Amino acid sequence: MSEFNHLDYWKAITLFGLNVATYKPALGKVLLKVARSGKSEISWDDLSLQFFEEFRDRIEKTQMPQQSNPGRLSKLERIVKKHNLGKISKNEAIMTVGREGFKDVIPRFHTIGQNSNFAKDYFYKIEFGKKLIIKDSLLNISETAFIELEGELEARWSLLEGAFEIQQSPEYIALANDIRETYLANGYDRKPLTGNIQFLAGYQGNICFYCGQPMDEVHVDHVLPRSIVEHDEIWNLVLAHDHCNEMKTDLLVGPNFIEKLIQRNENITGSNHPWKFKIQKMLGKTPAKRKTSLENEYEKVQIVRGRAYWGGDKHYNPETDPFYQKLITKLNQN
Numbered sequence: 001m002s003e004f005n006h007l008d009y010w011k012a013i014t015l016f017g018l019n020v021a022t023y024k025p026a027l028g029k030v031l032l033k034v035a036r037s038g039k040s041e042i043s044w045d046d047l048s049l050q051f052f053e054e055f056r057d058r059i060e061k062t063q064m065p066q067q068s069n070p071g072r073l074s075k076l077e078r079i080v081k082k083h084n085l086g087k088i089s090k091n092e093a094i095m096t097v098g099r100e101g102f103k104d105v106i107p108r109f110h111t112i113g114q115n116s117n118f119a120k121d122y123f124y125k126i127e128f129g130k131k132l133i134i135k136d137s138l139l140n141i142s143e144t145a146f147i148e149l150e151g152e153l154e155a156r157w158s159l160l161e162g163a164f165e166i167q168q169s170p171e172y173i174a175l176a177n178d179i180r181e182t183y184l185a186n187g188y189d190r191k192p193l194t195g196n197i198q199f200l201a202g203y204q205g206n207i208c209f210y211c212g213q214p215m216d217e218v219h220v221d222h223v224l225p226r227s228i229v230e231h232d233e234i235w236n237l238v239l240a241h242d243h244c245n246e247m248k249t250d251l252l253v254g255p256n257f258i259e260k261l262i263q264r265n266e267n268i269t270g271s272n273h274p275w276k277f278k279i280q281k282m283l284g285k286t287p288a289k290r291k292t293s294l295e296n297e298y299e300k301v302q303i304v305r306g307r308a309y310w311g312g313d314k315h316y317n318p319e320t321d322p323f324y325q326k327l328i329t330k331l332n333q334n
Helices: 006-015 023-036 044-062 075-084 090-100 143-167 170-186 194-204 242-248 255-269 275-283 287-305 322-333
Strands: 041-043 124-127 131-134 218-222 237-241
Touching: 006 023, 006 143, 006 322, 023 044, 023 131, 023 143, 041 044, 044 075, 044 090, 044 131, 044 143, 075 090, 194 218, 194 237, 194 255, 218 242, 237 242, 242 322, 255 275, 255 287, 275 287
Parallel strands: none
Antiparallel strands: 041 131, 124 131, 218 237
8 A cells, every 4th residue: 555645644634524614625725825836834814814715705606505503604604794794894804714713723624533633733833823834745745736636625615515505404404303303302311332342243343344444443333323313222333443433423424334234234133142133123023124214214314414424425435445445544553
């Protein structure tokens, strides 16, 4: 496997970060512009100006939501709106961005999934409120690579906007709230899951459910997000790498993993283990009923969670993604 290079770090940060707003692709575009111009630093005022202009132009172009929370605007959206309504001048808008707009995205830009140490300070050093110092890891990227990375950021930004738009539609909100209430009514408090490891390993071995690689540190993961389904039933639990667990968090997986989970559950119900009866009670007595039940649960979670898929695409499969395999190998080495 080839060396994990500067482009790989950038792609890991921008493609596998957690996104509840579009701050990361916006900052990424500013960083690429600065590095492409050959500048080794950018003042806080210039950073604020360029960040504001990226958001202003984007909102004007797409008219799409820039964060996931229905009924609310992100901080940058509010600043742009005030400026467009003439309530604040451009200079006031830029000053507000510099004062309030970077508290999360600047310190957390390098976070991959929930891992804040792996790529920490890889592309810039922060002198908060004063400037960013751009490192050689970004300055030395080729012109061809800059074009490629800008295209990926544009695609990522568009994907997030599409997901946020669905999550903010009135029909979606009403249906999602109904489903949430049902899950909450039937849910129960989280309980320790480590007792399930030995049992699950009997059907999975020491192989991560998501990436297919051997595991050192083992985590019990909810395939359908626990934050939505509100239970710890065995039919929804699998074993995963600590790194896959960190990056997936409570995002949706694609339908390929639902098919894999269905087959895993059938392996359990085909055994003599007592838990097969619990799976049959929860999902159904026949394979067809269990398959339909689990697919229905998946559809309901999709309604609540929107299109926030792990990897950005519902058909994404980390097990067959060469870059993800490369990333997992690198993370395991650290």
